[in-house]
Amino acid sequence: MILAEKVQALRKKNNWSQEELAEQLNISRQSVSKWESGASIPDIDKIIAMSSLFGVSTDYLLKDELEKEVPSEVEDVYEAPLTRNVSVEEADGSLGLVRRLAGRMAAAAALCVLSPVPLIVLGALSEYGEEAGGHSALAIGEDMAGGLGMTILLILVAVAVAIFILCDMQMEKYEYLEKEKLALQYGVEGIVRKKKEDFAARYRMCIVAGVTLCIIGVVPMMMAVAFSAGDLIMIYSVALLLSLVAVAAFLFVWAGSIQDSFDKLLQEGDFTLEKKELKKKTSFFPGAYWCVVTAVFLVIGFRSDDWVWASLVWPVAALLFVALLGVVKCVARGRIKQDL
Structure with a gap:
């Protein structure tokens, strides 16, 4: 019996699926599948791990002539290593995926902030339509304003939530970067750190611009209060504030998502152990x-x-x-x- 057959037999004897065995060995299900099909063979550390996990000797696993299970001398139950190794391919894959999704997540955040704006503007038109445009054409009924405004709000929020869910589903395969202790393979840290340094100037620019927009957005409201402006001006000031905050939210989320992708791999910032x-x-x-x-x-x-x-x-x-x-x-x- 060859190694591939032994691994498959021992797995089935323990009533484990390929995925369950992979989780205990901290590897992918595809790796187990390749072992059992004979397409590849496990590394020596995985041989030792399976010896302890299945309770058989390494000789039994490695020597084809041994048909009878030989109990392992190691009685301790195998525990998956606490450190997760990250290859260059995994690092590039996670960074590239975040780059592609950052704009979508930022747009979704901006939509959430913008969602009340149509309701605010329509409410203003229903109450101050003639004052706003000088004629009654812009005035709409209060019920229509409320119903239409809430409809637009819910649609924008629904679109934003859908984007967040879809992005989160695509990022699931790299979820371990946020939860586990990582060990970067040779050369990975240097590559990631270089990319982080290249992005640093753009990150600072986005944060400064976002904070500035949030501060500027309050100015029209303060001016309206200072000069005792009418209710209509105050309402439009609130709408302008939310619009500027939405742009700021876009910048914060876009830059923050990319910055976090570097910090996750380097285990820095908000992703230390x-x-x-x-x-x-x-x-x-x-x-x-x-x-x-x-x-x-x-x-x-x-x-x-x-x-x-x-x-x-x-x-x-x-x-x-x-x-x-x-x-x-x-x-x-x-x-x-x-x-x-």
């Missing part, structure tokens, strides 16, 4: 928080029938998110230290 563990403990918070914020926005809007002021929930929620996430992380750090 300590922060990876912290992220596991706090991963529940963002999704739950923004679901609550969306619910609050809809409740305020429907109850007050004033979607303009209801939209201010978003910038306030963004500021609170940073503070609350900090509190959640502090609690999580305390629990991690207790576990240690």
